[in-house]
Amino acid sequence: MSPLRNSRVLIDHSALKHNFQCVKQLAPDSKVMPVIKADAYGHGMADVAMQLDQADAYAVAMLGEAVALREAGVSKPIVVFHGYEDMEQLQQMAHLQLQPAIHHLSQLQLLESYSGAGLDVWLKIDTGMHRLGIALEQVDDYVAKLSRHPSINGFSMMSHFANADVPDNSLNTAQIENMLKANNTVGAECSLANSAAVCALSNSHLDWVRPGIMLYGASPLTGVSAESLGLQPVMRFESRLISVQHLHADDAIGYGSSWRCPQDMAIGIVPVGYGDGYPRHASNGTPVAVNGVRTSLIGRVSMDSLYVDIRGMDAEVGDPVELWGDTVPVDEVAQSAATIAYELLCAAGNTSR
Numbered sequence: 418m419s420p421l422r423n424s425r426v427l428i429d430h431s432a433l434k435h436n437f438q439c440v441k442q443l444a445p446d447s448k449v450m451p452v453i454k455a456d457a458y459g460h461g462m463a464d465v466a467m468q469l470d471q472a473d474a475y476a477v478a479m480l481g482e483a484v485a486l487r488e489a490g491v492s493k494p495i496v497v498f499h500g501y502e503d504m505e506q507l508q509q510m511a512h513l514q515l516q517p518a519i520h521h522l523s524q525l526q527l528l529e530s531y532s533g534a535g536l537d538v539w540l541k542i543d544t545g546m547h548r549l550g551i552a553l554e555q556v557d558d559y560v561a562k563l564s565r566h567p568s569i570n571g572f573s574m575m576s577h578f579a580n581a582d583v584p585d586n587s588l589n590t591a592q593i594e595n596m597l598k599a600n601n602t603v604g605a606e607c608s609l610a611n612s613a614a615v616c617a618l619s620n621s622h623l624d625w626v627r628p629g630i631m632l633y634g635a636s637p638l639t640g641v642s643a644e645s646l647g648l649q650p651v652m653r654f655e656s657r658l659i660s661v662q663h664l665h666a667d668d669a670i671g672y673g674s675s676w677r678c679p680q681d682m683a684i685g686i687v688p689v690g691y692g693d694g695y696p697r698h699a700s701n702g703t704p705v706a707v708n709g710v711r712t713s714l715i716g717r718v719s720m721d722s723l724y725v726d727i728r729g730m731d732a733e734v735g736d737p738v739e740l741w742g743d744t745v746p747v748d749e750v751a752q753s754a755a756t757i758a759y760e761l762l763c764a765a766g767n768t769s770r
């Protein structure tokens with residue numbers, strides 16, 4: 418454990434590789450770029466890249482992340498979703514053989530005044546999410562300019578789903594149609610599918626899939642468990658009991674006295690809180706495992722501690738606690754805290770790992 422923390426996050430490499438194989442089985446005809454932005458959703462970016470050595474490329478959000486991967490010795494193609502913001506970054510990307518996404522006119526203009534080492538780029542188009550990407554009507558103009566640019570070795574096209582976690586949402590079909598229409602006369606390699614689409618929208622797989630969350634063993638689909646998709650949890654967030662208190666019926670615990678003992682009972686104190694990336698909004702009843710047995714969080718989560726119900730458990734100081742992992746799916750904790758597993762993995766991984 419880190420000398421600064423009582424909790425730790427363990428990463429299961431074999432589960433990570435298993436989940437990658439799930440992607441390969443679901444999308445056998447597509448190349449795979451694992452999405453390892455945000456320090457691989459808290460799992461350790463360089464480490465995850467090394468483990469997923471069957472990847473065809475890797476994807477990150479920012480230049481700094483891609484630089485760190487090159488410094489760690491990663492030599493495969495790296496796609497940078499946000500692209501570059503100035504000429505210096507563009508030159509650095511070419512120098513490191515990174516593949517920027519071009520999603521804005523300002524980037525095209527920088528490219529037009531660039532004449533250096535050749536590079537491959539991704540044209541990011543807005544098919545309906547309205548986050549990053551050029552409008553469909555502009556695709557022909559961009560394609561013409563990229564095609565005749567002497568420093569562009571080649572380009573591919575990408576877009577991102579807004580609602581793939583709900584597979585029958587009508588926007589999904591519209592986004593797929595828009596993507597195919599945009600590429601109709603271009604014939605570039607295309608990428609559209611995130612994890613949810615890898616699992617549930619096989620007609621969106623195209624040339625490249627971009628899975629993130631499913632590699633880390635959480636479910637990309639609303640209302641569907643990771644286990645039922647054959648995914649294995651990769652991160653285990655663990656700690657131990659540092660105190661056991663024997664309380665009386667009606668004793669109130671924690672800030673706001675929000676939970677009262679319904680009977681004489683024992684509670685355990687776990688030295689993990691929102692300062693460690695555990696969600697403060699986790700409600701009473703959020704699953705936690707003590708000695709491998711599921712029980713419930715009670716009371717309000719503090720900065721560096723939380724309470725668990727250990728009635729009938731015979732638990733002692735020093736006993737192991739799993740905040741999420743094999744026994745407690747991170748998706749269940751996320752649901753109890755009104756958030757998504759993405760946020761919890763990033764928060765715990767980036768503070769406790």
Ligand SMILES: *Cc1c(COP(=O)(O)O)cnc(C)c1O
Binds near residue numbers: 610611612628631
């Ligand atoms: C984060 C991200 C992904 C991965 O999404 P998951 O839902 O984690 O699979 C794919 N593409 C883009 C553009 C992203 O930003």
